[in-house]
Each structure stands twice: as C-alpha cells, then as structure tokens.
Amino acid sequence: MLVRVLGSGAGGGVPQWNCACRICRAVRAGTRAIIPRSQASAAISSDGVSWFLLHASPDVRLQIESFHSLHPRATRDSPIAGILLSNGDLDACLGLLSLRESQPLSVYATSAVTRGFRDGNPLVRTLERFPDQVQWIELGLGAEVTLRGGDGRPTGLDVTAVAVPGKVPLHLVGRQPPSDEDNVALRVRDRASGRVLVWAPSVAGPTPALEAVLREADCVLFDGTFWSSDELAESGAGERRAEEMGHWPLGGAGGSLALLSQLTGTRRVLVHVNNTNPILLEDSPERAAAAACGVEVAHDGLELEP
C-alpha cells in the first residue's frame, strides 16, 4: 500500500489565518525549526494508479497539485477514484466543493456524515450537474467496504469504519442528534499484502474497540491535535478544552502518547496537529518525548509504505 500525507495540520492549518500565537509567528518569521502544514489529508493506493483521498480538506486543490500521482492523465480526468470521510468537520469535507468542474466522484462516509454535509445544503448542487455525478457510498459501522475504481472494479483496498469517541460537527450541533457514526477511524486493508493502515485524525479518548484496531495495524495516522487539554487557553487562542473539541491530548499520564508508546510493532505518525501544539517545534521537549515513544510527527508530503 502506498500512502502520501497531503496535509498534516488541524483545521485552519499552520499557520492559521487569524492566529499569531508563538508558533504561528515562528512559522511566518522562520525563526524556529518549524514548517508550515496544510489541513489533514492523505492519498492512498494499492497499485499507484487508482488513488483515494482520506478527507477533502479546504486545501485540496494545492494538495492535489503537490503530488504528481494525483494529476490528470487526459484533458478532463483524475486518478482520484474516491474520497473517504471520517467525520463531517469542515476541515475534512469542505474541499469536496473544490472538486466540482463536472468530474464524477465517489464519496465514502457514514450516513450521518453524508446527511450532515448534504441535507439542505444548496452549495452541494455544484456537484450535481448531471445524474449520479457523485456516488455517495455508505460506510456502515464495522462493515468492510470494497473501494472501487471508476470502472466498478475493486482497486485492491477495502475499508472499515470503526466508531471512535468524537463529536458532531460544530455547525450541526442542535441540528443533528449525536450518533456513533459522527466520527470514525478508517481501517484500510490492502488485499494483496494484507497490510493495514488506520486513519484516525480525530479521537476524543480511548475505547477497547479503538485499541483493538490500533493494535492490529501496520501503520497508524493518529490524532495529534493537542498536547494538553488547556492548550488553547494557555496560548490565548480560545477557551475550550481539547476534550470538548473532540480531541484526546497527547501528553500527561492519561494522554494518547501513553497508549501509542505501547504499539511497538506499528508505525505511528501524528496528523491533524493544531497550530498551538508545541510538538510542531522540532526542538521542543514535547517533540523529543514523542520521539522517545517511537511516535513521529507527519509533515506534508511524507510518504509511507505500510
């Protein structure tokens, strides 16, 4: 299986347009060892011909341009056979609307995520220029689904949505009741090699089901949003705690790094890293702590072969 990280930052990216915290300032000024990051997404393929996007981030246009394997091979064409969504947050799905231009698309998501994005949304009509322009393919919890190419044939990858703790997207609070389908980890299995990738950019806390799916993975792209619960307040960038925003902080006794450190047979890479997270600073003690646990921080363009 081929995996290319297209974006490794959380919603808003690094730097974030309206943020001048010490980290965003350092990225803009080039005064520390830190690089910019676009919003979390990855491209995956079994054969290097048909590709699937994990999320369609608001940065999708430049993310596609950044990776030659995603470039069209005919006048109007795309090697992108489908897009997989793990939740309905705007940083995961807004880029679908940048994939207009009359291109057929297949979108794989739970029915809660699909409804949250589509229902009543007039902008979605830009993706409905002809019948069946978008195939919305349901990911039922725990059911393995075959990822197919434009010709309907299996591409060699299968995906299973696994419910993980999370939250309903901010813009749907009070509009759509919370559901186990709001936020999932995506377990992607390569048929030929049997290798397993887990995409879990939003995880609010541990569960036995999450731990089980992580333990059998060859590679995990995991929620690296926050280092600590009160990071936003400490940065002067907000008031909400990490857990209220659907993210399990990395650090501390109960942090996700303690779990990830145990998965010694798995390549563990953090994505969806927020602009306030000190782990972004390559010379920080937090980055060193992750490295000591065998946990990497993704950068845009990182290539993996689980």
Next chain:
Amino acid sequence: MLVRVLGSGAGGGVPQWNCACRICRAVRAGTRAIIPRSQASAAISSDGVSWFLLHASPDVRLQIESFHSLHPRATRDSPIAGILLSNGDLDACLGLLSLRESQPLSVYATSAVTRGFRDGNPLVRTLERFPDQVQWIELGLGAEVTLRGGDGRPTGLDVTAVAVPGKVPLHLVGRQPPSDEDNVALRVRDRASGRVLVWAPSVAGPTPALEAVLREADCVLFDGTFWSSDELAESGAGERRAEEMGHWPLGGAGGSLALLSQLTGTRRVLVHVNNTNPILLEDSPERAAAAACGVEVAHDGLELEP
C-alpha cells in the same frame, strides 16, 4: 489606494485539479513561459492598516499567508476588516467558510448574493458561533457604501455596486430567480485621493452603465476568463460557450479587448483568467495582442497603486 492581487485565475485556478489541457500540462511540467495562478481575489486598503478582500476564494488561506499585510498582529486578530463579493459563484465566496475560527467578519454583498449563500446552508453556522459574528452589509445597486473598520470608523474607502450582465450561480439555477443583483462590478473610491478602482471579474457583455464606470476608473481589474467563445470546446474541456457561463470573451471584433483598448487613461489588468485561455502563455499571440492594446494580465502578488 493600495491593491494587491491575491489570485488571478478563474474558478479552479491554474492548473485545475482535473484538467490536463495543453496549458495545465505546461504549467505542471514547466515547459512553457507560464506561471500557476490561484483563484481570483485581491486585497485593497486606503491606509495599509485596514484591508478588505475582494472575494473570499477557495484559496483564501494561502492567499492571506502570501501577503504579510494580512497577517494577524495579536494572538487572535486580523487586519482584514471586511470581504466584498461581486457575485455568488463558489470561486468568489467558498473561502468565507475558511474564515471561521471565531473571528468577527463583515461581508459586503447585494442581498441576492447574500441570500444565495446563506439561505438554508447548514455550513454557514460555522460563522455563527456567537451573535453577530458576521455582519452582512447590503450593497444596494448604485448606492455608495462606506467601508468601516472593526471599530465602526470609516477606513477611507467607499464602494458602489454596479449591475453588469452575468448569471445566477450554477448551484442556484432554478432555485433563485435571476436578478440584476446576481453579478456586479465593484467601484471602490479612495476618499483622500479620489482615485477609483473597478473590480469586474465576471462580465457577460457590454452595457452603457459598465462603459461609464470603466471610463472614470483609474484602474480596472477586468474579466479575462476566456479569449474566445468556443474555447472550452476547442480545449476538449467542456461544451458551453463563454457567454453561457457569464463571461464576455476578450478576442474578436466584438470582444472586450476592443473596449478596453479605448480606455487609454486607465490601468487595465485582466483577472479571473481561465486555465484554457491562451493569454496565459507569455509568448502567445493573444498575450501580444493584449499588450498591444495596453492591457496587462495579472499575476498572483501583483501590486498596484491606483
């Protein structure tokens, strides 16, 4: 008045994600004299302190990062005092949703454009995290409106919306009746200097009102979408003619270049240039024809001082 072109391409940018026409191929391969372009937008200011965006393109995040004057000066802050929309196409307004993160915004648009974007759109709630997060300020046709800063004080710029031929956005066809408010040119006047900028990235054809507003401008950022009516079909990139898509082609006896060539006292710069337009090739006869008329092709980052 200070003007910075943030993006000079049409919807989809140059190259476009699903296009491998000769121009998109040349941009990706670097085989011709042509540079990439993000989607049409500009930043304007009277004092260099408070800035206004003309359009919030899907590329707005990187467009803001590309220009230091738009960077925040406090932890959560923005020098962007407002966003002006000249129509409701997604390439003009999708970026509003990338300007979430609890930042107060002022959006100036006609009521038809505001309704088209807001009505029934669940995603807009991401901009409604607290009361009055977004001020939607109506641009009535022909009425000069003062552009104000966050403190309510005039910033030295006034704007007038002038109806020009255009079309209702594709995703609103059949949902919202066509109106003179669907597409406007924005006439921006600097109070101190009296200088006038006209932003007209979508113009389907000439009218006396358009000609009048162009003739009194010091600088015009004008619709450079297509060179010829049948350019999409010739490129194998679609079937619709330029006029059907709301754009007046540049070339030919009845083209917009013939009008622009007469405005010898005005700086004339083309924006919203489609990826199929041969004028993008710096060594093309079409580019030479524009230059011979005194008409420039904008590039991302171009700075003007009307």
